[in-house]
Amino acid sequence: AGGISNIFLHRLAENIQDAYAEAAGIAEQAISYIRTLYAFTNETLAKYSYATSLQATLRYGILISLVQGLGLGFTYGLAICSCALQLWIGRFFVTSGRATGGEIIAALFAIILSGLGLNQAATNFYSFDQGRIAAYRLFEMITRSSSVANQEGAVLASAQGNIEFRNVYFSYLSRPEIPILSGFYLTVPAKKTVALVGRNGSGKSSIIPLMERFYDPTLGEVLLDGENIKNLKLEWLRSQIGLVTQEPALLGLSIMENIAYGRDAALDQIEEAAKIAHAHTFISSLEKGYETQVGRAGLEMTEEQKIKLSIARAVLLNPTILLLDEVTGGLDFEAETIVQEALDLLMLGRSTIIIARRLSLIKNADYIAVMEEGQLVEMGTHDELITLGGLYAELLKCEEATK
Template identity: 35%
Template sequence: MMRMGARGGGGSRPGVSTDLPPVSTRRLYSLLWPYRGRLALSAVLMLFTAAVGLVFPLGVRRLIDSALVEADAEQLNLVAVALLVMFFLESIANFTQSYIVSATGERLGTDLGLKVTDHLLRLSMRFYDTRRSGDILAIVNSDVTLVRSGTLGTALPLLSQVVRLFGSIAIAMSLNWRLALIVIVIAPAVMGVAIFSGRRVRALSRATQEEIGQATAVLNEVLANVRIVKAFARESHERARYWDRMASVLRLSLRRARAESAVGPIITFLSFGAITAVLWFGGREVLAGRLSAGDLIAFLLYLIGVAAPIGALTRLYTQLQQALGAAQRIFALLDEPAAVTDAPDAISLPVGTGSVEFRSVEFAYAPDRPVLHGLDFAVAPGQTCAIVGPSGAGKTTTIGLILRLYDVTGGSVLIDGCDVRHATQATVRDAMALVPQEPVLFATTVAGNIRYGKLEATQQEIEVAARAANAHDFISALPQGYETEVGERGVQLSAGQRQRVAIARAILRNPRILLLDEATASLDNESEYLVQDALDRLMKGRTTLVVAHRLTTIENAHQIVVLENGKCVELGTHQQLIETHGLYERLWSRRFVEELPPVPSSADPEAALPIEMKTEATVSRP
């Protein structure tokens, strides 16, 4: 299970995700498998450059001994030219392999980003109910980058540095094993220091990454709700929330910087110590006639050949560990199963007339908190079914189950006689259109938003839908008409206008089942009239489930489902329910079917109501 909300919690080690399953290096590197062809080519080139690096000091030794010891000018020229040619070839190989690695990195980054996005789109509502979009964005943005650089940036260099390291040691041994022993004693010490500090840097950088995720989440929330932030003058509150996060980002980053900065000087000191030791000991060997001057220089170069890979390996190790931390979050996300999936033998929803049936439906969001109990009702094709009940009764949940945004925990939901779990999600949702209370628009043009209902719609179809939705007039009056951008989430339109665009979208979809969740609840009278008029047209001839608060909609419904605490307490037409003298009559007589506090099931329901609502019951309907 992926945990994001609890980031940085627990108070022990900030941000270290102890409850995410660990990721093996093997799994991390398995990401490179699809690119194995190019990487193999790159590896060959890289081994060539490593070999050149290894041979170079031998060339230098030849050069020096030719000039100084043997005084052979011709040989000197020959060796110099050979070295030049070798380095020229090495540059070409280096360029090619470095380009291959970078290009593959870009590809891996986009592929992985796409894979994560694909999976995110496949995940069902259950996942999103408990996650913050900022946390998810941090995974897609920074973690993918870290993994990219941590796989491609490490795999081949690791190989190359190991070759250089052991190659240098081997050649140094053959030149003078006594000298080489000095190196062999010092190298593991340097390595140990490096790995120890690398581990610390890794833990700190992972914690930093998690805190950055939190800060992004805060900022993301502020940006999404900037209107509320401003309206409540909570700028400084949000600033403080953001700063809280950034302060720990800074603190952790500084600690990491300190740890990182210490690594270099320590290693440098050890390396220079080794060089001094070699020069001193080597000088004695030369004096003793056991070593030539060329040998000593070559040896020094091999010593550098040992030190450089050690430095590089520590950097690679840190980078790899960072990537493993990021990969933990990415793989946890990719491993997250979708709660709602198409059955392996899922069929296309049979084309029918649009009947909807709930058979003893049980549902719970959380395992031990049931929301719907034994819900049983059927809506005949073309009929309108109103769902009423106090706030929190389970009306929106019921609509969600028809769309199969969640799977029932008991019983079944049938569309045209087919259990929604037996059909593919795409065909189930193709049969319906949802108009929610808060219409959701995308930051594109008006036409683009309407077209969302049917992507291949022509301009003319869009206009017909807009007219039917009472939206054509206001759209035509916009500066660029249908091509006007509506701003993020449609902020440049009024609520009533947004709702009519949403209705046009539903009309364009031409579904056989229409789901309206309090589509007019938040509108003023004028907009409500226009929206309702459009809805009436849209509802004609379609099976409609409407969570309603408008009396006429409810009264005209063929059937009314009265929900209370997730149970269907009354079922019938308006007339029948009035005669029942139950909850419906009480709600109706208040002319206020929605947004009452939930009625306590045991006590006298009236007792729970504020005074002013009780008096409203005596006011006669207009």
């Protein structure tokens, strides 16, 4: 009886965990969007949805208690019945003279005590079960293999930096029904600069995780020097790519360590990189220079300074491929000009994909690729696209109109 009720309890415990996880999800969502929630005075709705999601756990809780109670009743019922049976049979043994009353009583106690012991063990089985269920979810997460890991793949002897996106289809795992790229083509010849432009949400930034292989395309392929990047060693591939975005990730370390970023580099190499990034002047003016702590607990830095540090980091990495995503998007005009100068130096001799909101910054790119709804719609030089009079010309007109 204990075993059977345990099987039911196992199922129920799994369900109740799921129900709690869902309720916790709702609470977490509410907390992380608390500002929006309050701004729209939506507390009642949030409370209501949390309460309804808890209803499920209440139902399962009642069921669990019911099963536990029934299980206990059955177990004790069986125990008492078996005692009665034993006494009844014992009577025949005593009357036929095959055993004494004392022996029957001793056997009875032995059985009762061992039964109690077993019963206590059974309640512990439930704890084992609970542990197993909890561990099951953990292990599910630990053993989830990422489909993109490739530690074995090939290494190209000397990467030239020819990039090609060939008929790439892609959607994010979190929203598989929304296509981000649908039949996207892009060719970046070695050491050339291709600017990617298009309206917000057209899928420009989504090129980056595909190139870095944080994701793989659903369909189609991304090639580096004619080799599908799926076949390349992941670590090597990433070491070929320098990434600078609008939100540079600075660690709570010294400026020097933030530029070196885990690689062995001598101070003069770091200084050299900082000079190219136009960061040397401001770093030297600091009291502790390159030893200054940055990050949350350290020096408060401006956007411009942070971006310069991440440019210096990319210079030191010396990658074949450079991905720049709206680097200067949050800067004022003066800072933008200086950072753009540093970027121009960084881009020299590298295959670059540059995404910029302000079209005037990418006029000089070798090619301009225009994206619309996850597809490449135009590609050419600035002059060619102006003559074409398509989307690029339209976007340019819009930008000039807002000035």
